[in-house]
Amino acid sequence: MTELSSAPAGDNLSASPPTGTAAATPAPPRRRVRDSALIRHLAITALAGVVLWLLSLWLTPFNDLRLANGAYYFVTLAGLTLLTGLSGQISLGQGGLVAAGAYTSALLMANNHWALIPALVASVVVASLVGGLLGIAAARLRGPYLAGATLAFALALPGITDRFAGTFGGENGITTNAPVPPTSLGANFSPERWQAWIACLAALVVLLLLLNLSRAGTGRTLRAVRDDEVAASLCGINVARTQVSAFVVSAACAGVGGALYVEISNLAAPDAFAVTLSLSLLAGVVLGGLGSLAGAVYGSIVLVLLPNWSTDLANDLSLNQQVSSNLPLAFYGLVLIIAMLAAPRGIQGVVLTVTRWLRSLRAGPPDTLTPAASTPGRIDTDTSTGGEG
Amino acid sequence: MTASDTPTSGSEVVTEFVNLTLGGISSGAVYASVALALVLIWRATRIVNFAQGGMLMFTTFIAYEVIQHTGSYWFGFVVALASGFVLGALVERMLIRPVEGGPPLNAVIVTLGLLIFLEALAGMLFGGQLKSFPPAFSIRGFDVGGTRYAFAPSDTFTVLSVFGVALALGLVFRYTSLGLKMRASAFAPEVARLLGVRVGRLLTLGWALAAVAGSLAGVLVAPSVFLGPDQFDGVLIYGFVAAVIGGLDSPLGAVVGGIGLGLVLSYVSGYDSSSSVTLAALIVLMAVLMIRPGGIFSTTSVRRV
Numbered sequence: 001m002t003e004l005s006s007a008p009a010g011d012n013l014s015a016s017p018p019t020g021t022a023a024a025t026p027a028p029p030r031r032r033v034r035d036s037a038l039i040r041h042l043a044i045t046a047l048a049g050v051v052l053w054l055l056s057l058w059l060t061p062f063n064d065l066r067l068a069n070g071a072y073y074f075v076t077l078a079g080l081t082l083l084t085g086l087s088g089q090i091s092l093g094q095g096g097l098v099a100a101g102a103y104t105s106a107l108l109m110a111n112n113h114w115a116l117i118p119a120l121v122a123s124v125v126v127a128s129l130v131g132g133l134l135g136i137a138a139a140r141l142r143g144p145y146l147a148g149a150t151l152a153f154a155l156a157l158p159g160i161t162d163r164f165a166g167t168f169g170g171e172n173g174i175t176t177n178a179p180v181p182p183t184s185l186g187a188n189f190s191p192e193r194w195q196a197w198i199a200c201l202a203a204l205v206v207l208l209l210l211l212n213l214s215r216a217g218t219g220r221t222l223r224a225v226r227d228d229e230v231a232a233s234l235c236g237i238n239v240a241r242t243q244v245s246a247f248v249v250s251a252a253c254a255g256v257g258g259a260l261y262v263e264i265s266n267l268a269a270p271d272a273f274a275v276t277l278s279l280s281l282l283a284g285v286v287l288g289g290l291g292s293l294a295g296a297v298y299g300s301i302v303l304v305l306l307p308n309w310s311t312d313l314a315n316d317l318s319l320n321q322q323v324s325s326n327l328p329l330a331f332y333g334l335v336l337i338i339a340m341l342a343a344p345r346g347i348q349g350v351v352l353t354v355t356r357w358l359r360s361l362r363a364g365p366p367d368t369l370t371p372a373a374s375t376p377g378r379i380d381t382d383t384s385t386g387g388e389g
Numbered sequence: 390m391t392a393s394d395t396p397t398s399g400s401e402v403v404t405e406f407v408n409l410t411l412g413g414i415s416s417g418a419v420y421a422s423v424a425l426a427l428v429l430i431w432r433a434t435r436i437v438n439f440a441q442g443g444m445l446m447f448t449t450f451i452a453y454e455v456i457q458h459t460g461s462y463w464f465g466f467v468v469a470l471a472s473g474f475v476l477g478a479l480v481e482r483m484l485i486r487p488v489e490g491g492p493p494l495n496a497v498i499v500t501l502g503l504l505i506f507l508e509a510l511a512g513m514l515f516g517g518q519l520k521s522f523p524p525a526f527s528i529r530g531f532d533v534g535g536t537r538y539a540f541a542p543s544d545t546f547t548v549l550s551v552f553g554v555a556l557a558l559g560l561v562f563r564y565t566s567l568g569l570k571m572r573a574s575a576f577a578p579e580v581a582r583l584l585g586v587r588v589g590r591l592l593t594l595g596w597a598l599a600a601v602a603g604s605l606a607g608v609l610v611a612p613s614v615f616l617g618p619d620q621f622d623g624v625l626i627y628g629f630v631a632a633v634i635g636g637l638d639s640p641l642g643a644v645v646g647g648i649g650l651g652l653v654l655s656y657v658s659g660y661d662s663s664s665s666v667t668l669a670a671l672i673v674l675m676a677v678l679m680i681r682p683g684g685i686f687s688t689t690s691v692r693r694v
Contacts, residue, residue: 084494137675140679144431144437145637148630149674155671156670160668163664163665286495290494326509326510329505329508329509333507333508336499336501340498340499
């Protein structure tokens with residue numbers, strides 16, 4: 001009950017109150033534009049789009065491919081952060097859903113010569129259906145039992161491609177053609193930049209949809225279910241349906257991710273969707289900061305850059321081959337451990353702490369605020385950081 | 390697929406069935422041992438220890454080195470279990486204690502990080518190429534009435550030692566004051582602490598004992614899967630699935646789940662194809678969890694409102 005009433009209050013800190021409240025209580029004129037969640041989300045998305053566009057022009061083709069990979073990770077992590085962070089259901093099987101999306105795209109594009117966009121939509125549909133089935137099973141399960149079931153799912157899905165090798169191409173998988181940039185962009189336009197544009201555009205659409213979803217009533221419902229299932233159901237929330245729909249939304253995101261993976265690497269093969277993918281997705285979402293879309297952004301940056309950095313580091317140290325080939329992996333493991341010990345709320349937790357500290361510096365000495373007014377606000381922030389966007 | 394094609398006589402069908410059953414029990418015993426390690430840690434600290442796969446791999450590598458240098462299998466065997474004990478205690482003290490009581494996912498990520506780190510460290514120290522680990526006893530199958538069965542003295546040793554460890558742990562937990570204290574600190578740490586139980590120390594002991602069960606699984610399974618930094622990932626996952634099937638709170642469930650999973654996977658692999666095994670594991674797990682969401686041996690727990 002307390003969480004339900006405090007969730008909208010927590011939103012006030014970084015976002016506007018819901019539009020309904022804004023209409024009921026007349027806000028000062030200068031805040032009216034900021035109070036419209038949709039306009040603000042559109043602005044955020046547009047800003048992100050401009051930044052990504054400039055970035056794609058500035059980067060080399062190799063780094064454009066990394067950018068596209070970052071978009072693929074972001075889409076997948078955003079779905080996972082909604083599922084695990086907002087609705088509180090752990091999933092070790094997200095890689096299986098990515099595989100479902102990737103194989104749908106690859107099969108339709110390779111065998112039936114579908115275009116990219118319809119194939120992407122089909123990936124979303126198939127992954128959502130698979131995710132819905134998994135979600136129906138998952139709604140009965142809690143904690144480690146859900147973890148075990150989703151882990152078995154992540155293990156089994158790539159196994160299917162091996163069992164029905166005739167359809168899914170077995171170990172070698174299915175190759176597709178790389179998307180060709182339209183001639184109107186000029187002959188020198190690099191295919192990598194085109195791939196990055198497609199991936200980033202898809203990521204922006206997902207960002208806009210999820211921003212609205214997590215701010216609106218759906219987001220509050222998910223948080224209510226996460227924090228206390230009994231209290232949520234007493235408030236008239238259908239807990240099982242909410243949990244299943246969270247699975248469907250996150251699976252749809254994973255489907256987009258799978259389609260983007262095929263768009264970027266032009267291949268759907270079981271090796272790419274092994275259990276390690278599911279585990280590193282979970283690690284990425286927790287490292288970035290669970291339950292926030294900003295955390296998904298940080299997580300995707302980490303997942304793209306960390307392996308490269310640690311490989312470069314290993315090469316620079318000029319160690320013998322046995323050590324240097326394993327150094328990136330060791331570094332990755334150490335980062336996971338140290339990050340969880342030093343920053344339990346991930347990068348987004350660190351960012352929030354730093355911005356709050358900066359804001360308190362700018363606000364001047366604390367006696368400008370009465371203690372009674374400042375303390376409840378701080379408590380609200382702490383309880384709601386898990387679900388902040 | 391292969392062996393089931395037009396069997397010539399009834400006795401061959403029987404022989405194949407017996408072979409698959411015995412093979413399933415043998416591999417199931419290994420899953421049971423890993424499951425036991427996971428269950429012990431779950432009961433003590435409410436953490437699913439993914440690092441168990443890395444820990445048992447590492448102790449098996451230590452055993453391999455000891456066997457290579459001393460030539461004695463049994464010395465290596467004992468060293469594996471002892472190093473498992475030490476490693477389990479160290480991991481709990483140094484890495485798990487700070488994240489205990491925090492968000493549950495953070496502890497999971499720490500154990501995942503440790504799994505990755507241990508695999509990389511083993512690759513650095515021992516190299517990536519697979520090594521063949523010696524079995525404790527002969528791997529020549531028993532001859533019964535002129536038919537050789539695919540069940541060897543080393544399989545007998547596997548099954549017996551896992552059952553022995555499970556039984557010993559069960560007896561310790563049920564009949565000794567140490568076991569009582571460990572159960573008390575797992576179920577009601579605050580009350581146990583008030584009554585003078587050194588809860589922290591017992592949690593460390595719980596992790597150490599669990600790691601011994603894991604190390605046992607590593608030494609037992611190494612001859613058949615070979616020894617390499619990531620060779621035990623499958624054993625870890627099937628052990629986890631077995632623990633979930635049995636119910637994470639029940640050591641008996643871990644053994645039953647392990648043997649049951651081993652049998653099912655052996656039949657599926659023998660009668661259908663080895664590439665169906667992962668799918669079969671998912672189906673078995675889902676079937677069990679749909680009927681009993683807390684595993685076979687779950688007890689109804691009070692949900693606090």
